[in-house]
Amino acid sequence: MYVAVKGGERAIDNAHAFLAEERRGDPAIPELGTAQIREQLRLSVNRVMAEGSLYDPDLAALGIKQSRGDLIEAVFLIRAYRTTLPRFGASRPVDTGKMTCTRRISATFKDAPGGQILGPTFDYTHRLLDFKLLADGQTPPAAATAPANESPLPHITGFLDRDGLIQPETGNAETPPDLTREPMELPAPRALRLQALTRGDEGFILSLAYSTQRGYGRTHAFVGELRIGTVAVEMEIPELGFAVEVGEIELTECETVNQFTGSKTEPPQFTRGYGLTFGQTERKAIAMSLVDRALRWRELGEDDTGAPAQDEEFVLMHADNVQATGFLEHIKLPHYVDFQSELELIRKLRTEAIAARTEAAE
Amino acid sequence: MTQISRRDWMGLLARAPTHRLAALMPAEPDAAFLRPPEIGTVMVRGRIGATGSAFNLGEMTVTRCTLQIASGQVGHAHVQGRDRDHARRAAVVDALMQTESASDVHAGILTPLAQEEAQRRSLRAAKAAATRVEFFTLVRGEDK
Amino acid sequence: MTATLSGGFRDAPTQSARAFRAILDALSRPGTIQTLSGPVTPPAPLSQAAGTLLLTLADATTPLHLAGDLDTPAVRDWLTFHSGAPLVGAGDAAFAVGTWDALLPLSRFFIGTSEYPDRAATLIVEMQDLSPNGARLSGPGIDGHAFLSLPEVTAFAANHRLSPLGFDCFLTAGDRLAGLPRSTRVEAA
Numbered sequence: 001m002y003v004a005v006k007g008g009e010r011a012i013d014n015a016h017a018f019l020a021e022e023r024r025g026d027p028a029i030p031e032l033g034t035a036q037i038r039e040q041l042r043l044s045v046n047r048v049m050a051e052g053s054l055y056d057p058d059l060a061a062l063g064i065k066q067s068r069g070d071l072i073e074a075v076f077l078i079r080a081y082r083t084t085l086p087r088f089g090a091s092r093p094v095d096t097g098k099m100t101c102t103r104r105i106s107a108t109f110k111d112a113p114g115g116q117i118l119g120p121t122f123d124y125t126h127r128l129l130d131f132k133l134l135a136d137g138q139t140p141p142a143a144a145t146a147p148a149n150e151s152p153l154p155h156i157t158g159f160l161d162r163d164g165l166i167q168p169e170t171g172n173a174e175t176p177p178d179l180t181r182e183p184m185e186l187p188a189p190r191a192l193r194l195q196a197l198t199r200g201d202e203g204f205i206l207s208l209a210y211s212t213q214r215g216y217g218r219t220h221a222f223v224g225e226l227r228i229g230t231v232a233v234e235m236e237i238p239e240l241g242f243a244v245e246v247g248e249i250e251l252t253e254c255e256t257v258n259q260f261t262g263s264k265t266e267p268p269q270f271t272r273g274y275g276l277t278f279g280q281t282e283r284k285a286i287a288m289s290l291v292d293r294a295l296r297w298r299e300l301g302e303d304d305t306g307a308p309a310q311d312e313e314f315v316l317m318h319a320d321n322v323q324a325t326g327f328l329e330h331i332k333l334p335h336y337v338d339f340q341s342e343l344e345l346i347r348k349l350r351t352e353a354i355a356a357r358t359e360a361a362e
Numbered sequence: 363m364t365q366i367s368r369r370d371w372m373g374l375l376a377r378a379p380t381h382r383l384a385a386l387m388p389a390e391p392d393a394a395f396l397r398p399p400e401i402g403t404v405m406v407r408g409r410i411g412a413t414g415s416a417f418n419l420g421e422m423t424v425t426r427c428t429l430q431i432a433s434g435q436v437g438h439a440h441v442q443g444r445d446r447d448h449a450r451r452a453a454v455v456d457a458l459m460q461t462e463s464a465s466d467v468h469a470g471i472l473t474p475l476a477q478e479e480a481q482r483r484s485l486r487a488a489k490a491a492a493t494r495v496e497f498f499t500l501v502r503g504e505d506k
Numbered sequence: 507m508t509a510t511l512s513g514g515f516r517d518a519p520t521q522s523a524r525a526f527r528a529i530l531d532a533l534s535r536p537g538t539i540q541t542l543s544g545p546v547t548p549p550a551p552l553s554q555a556a557g558t559l560l561l562t563l564a565d566a567t568t569p570l571h572l573a574g575d576l577d578t579p580a581v582r583d584w585l586t587f588h589s590g591a592p593l594v595g596a597g598d599a600a601f602a603v604g605t606w607d608a609l610l611p612l613s614r615f616f617i618g619t620s621e622y623p624d625r626a627a628t629l630i631v632e633m634q635d636l637s638p639n640g641a642r643l644s645g646p647g648i649d650g651h652a653f654l655s656l657p658e659v660t661a662f663a664a665n666h667r668l669s670p671l672g673f674d675c676f677l678t679a680g681d682r683l684a685g686l687p688r689s690t691r692v693e694a695a
Contacts, residue, residue, distance in 0.1 A: 055406065055422035056443065082403065086518075088424060088440070089566040089590055090405040093416040100483065102490045110497055118493040145488035155412055171415030176407065178418050181567060183622075190410055191417035198419055232373070233422065233442070235404055238586045239511070240438060245373030246404060246424050247442025255412065276408045278420055396511040397588075400518060428511055428587075436511060 023068050037061035046250075046279025047071055051321060052078030053180070053199040055249050055278050072201075072321050079322055092243060094231045096253050096276070098152045101229035103280075106156045108222050108257055114153035119228060120280075156225040157255050157272065166257060166270040186313055193295055193316060197288045198277050200319030208294075208309045209287035217294040217307030220259035221273060228252045228280050252277050254285040258293050261300045271300055291315060371459055371472055375452035376441040378475045383451050386471045390454050396436065397428040399446035425449040435460040510583040513547035515561060521545060525562040532676065533685035537643045537652025539636055543681040549580040555678035556603055556630050557584075563628075564591040564601055571599035574608025576632070603630040606657035612665070615673050623670040626688070631657060636679040645690045653695060654684055662692040 063074035103119025262268035273293025275285035427449035437457030548557030596614035618626035640655035672688035
């Protein structure tokens with residue numbers, strides 16, 4: 001039971017002022033601009049866009065500044081802002097086969113056509129703190145360049161597909177379900193699961209994916225291809241009667257190649273997991289593809305081993321960090337009346353228990 | 363003058379950096395808004411497994427605008443982000459490209475935007491290309 | 507072409523919020539008649555009230571059915587540009603607009619499911635006139651009873667009996683608007 005209690009306005013106003021001052025920190029230190037966050041904390045911005053489910057680097061940077069770097073709070077701010085905007089429509093499905101890649105690697109084919117492009121990765125750094133970054137004002141030397149072939153890079157799973165070695169991925173033109181418009185209904189089709197996973201909390205998806213690697217719903221995943229780059233977003237404009245590009249966004253795509261399916265009539269084939277996320281967010285995209293694959297056990301005729309990553313309801317209902325934090329944090333808000341009834345109950349129970357014990361002793 | 367389709371110039375205007383479009387358009391003709399610049403979102407869709415059915419990936423901010431210039435042509439714009447001026451300028455260019463001054467607008471605005479975009483893309487592609495791995499296999503002992 | 511593109515909200519956030527308030531009042535106080543006079547000027551034969559209501563409530567996620575004589579190229583193009591609502595057949599519609607005769611038979615429209623009664627269609631009935639007399643209304647949002655000039659009684663009484671399923675209804679004439687949710691009990695006066 002909730003009872004409105006008045007009062008506390010002045011305390012709240014003062015708390016806001018205190019928060020604003022703490023957000024600014026020591027005024028002797030120059031203020032952080034949102035453009036600096038957008039350019040220099042790009043991976044935080046990407047995470048806020050992915051989980052906030054809204055691609056707008058400036059807004060994500062503002063959210064990060066306002067939330068003092070609390071990324072879940074920033075995601076919350078972005079989600080709240082999004083609800084104030086009209087939706088003009090939906091894009092055509094983006095064509096990741098035409099992605100302009102800044103990174104593209106395969107763990108399955110060393111000599112993949114188009115080559116392995118490392119891009120701006122942490123992978124081969126030594127994870128030693130770089131104390132040079134403590135010094136101000138150093139612009140790094142320009143990155144090296146090399147002659148580039150700007151034609152699109154083919155999807156690596158396409159080569160397996162051509163030989164019939166992997167499950168083909170074909171589709172229909174149906175309008176996909178949208179969990180931001182209609183409550184999630186279970187069992188969820190794969191399109192709805194992917195939407196929930198791509199906006200889900202990175203930590204949660206990562207841990208679930210890790211659990212599948214450790215044996216809780218094992219899927220034997222290889223990264224067939226991981227690519228990061230920009231794709232055009234096209235939308236049909238009814239008044240024009242044709243589709244135009246409304247912009248370009250950066251995406252990370254992960255396609256996993258997993259162990260087999262097959263039957264008496266169908267020879268064995270590799271299976272797929274899929275991850276697609278806003279921005280350069282490769283841990284999330286890889287994790288998403290593993291969890292996607294684990295959730296496909298029913299359609300691939302596999303056993304339900306009872307693993308958490310195979311439990312659609314468990315995964316989908318707990319992946320959203322705004323929902324999770326809302327419910328979690330509400331318990332710190334006043335529950336005075338609730339608690340009053342619990343207090344009365346426990347006093348009554350204790351009185352009865354003590355009375356019974358006294359009676360027994362007599 | 364090279365040919366450019368309406369679809370292509372609308373895409374180019376949408377992708378253009380706001381400040382560059384502003385710099386290339388110091389003056390604008392009078393225009394009446396049929397739909398004043400409006401900020402909203404577009405739901406971006408992906409395909410399951412890159413080639414399968416569509417799914418909803420998440421939204422992006424988009425600003426749209428429709429206007430009519432004094433000579434009667436109607437210009438439309440749908441541009442990424444939340445910059446009303448960007449959408450208005452893109453719609454003005456779209457309208458002007460339907461007038462007799464199309465070739466001037468093309469040369470003065472679209473051509474520089476296209477060249478700058480091509481340069482940006484080439485530079486980024488060249489940086490990525492420099493991180494391309496050249497494998498070489500060491501001769502292993504047992505292969506002798 | 508310009509006629510298609512003009513006649514929308516000039517300042518959508520403020521003007522549509524005002525219209526929304528009037529629409530909300532109409533639906534929450536059945537029997538009252540609201541006015542939707544504003545900047546919206548739809549092409550004939552769509553009324554100003556119906557046009558304003560659709561520009562306020564309809565968007566790309568609300569399929570719209572145009573019944574009978576309202577289904578003209580001018581009305582189609584105008585609604586497509588200003589609302590973005592996809593135009594569909596009666597069975598798929600979230601909103602349907604037309605005269606009473608054009609909307610019949612009502613069995614074509616979706617009445618929701620017991621899990622999601624809110625997914626039912628909303629009908630917009632274009633009327634010659636709208637006045638506070640005729641059928642007797644009672645139920646939520648009505649102090650005692652009210653009267654409204656409905657095109658007929660039987661269909662609305664039957665719809666009320668489906669509650670919580672059933673369609674919701676707006677009645678429009680010129681710039682005037684009344685609401686009739688499925689929760690309203692309708693009887694002959």
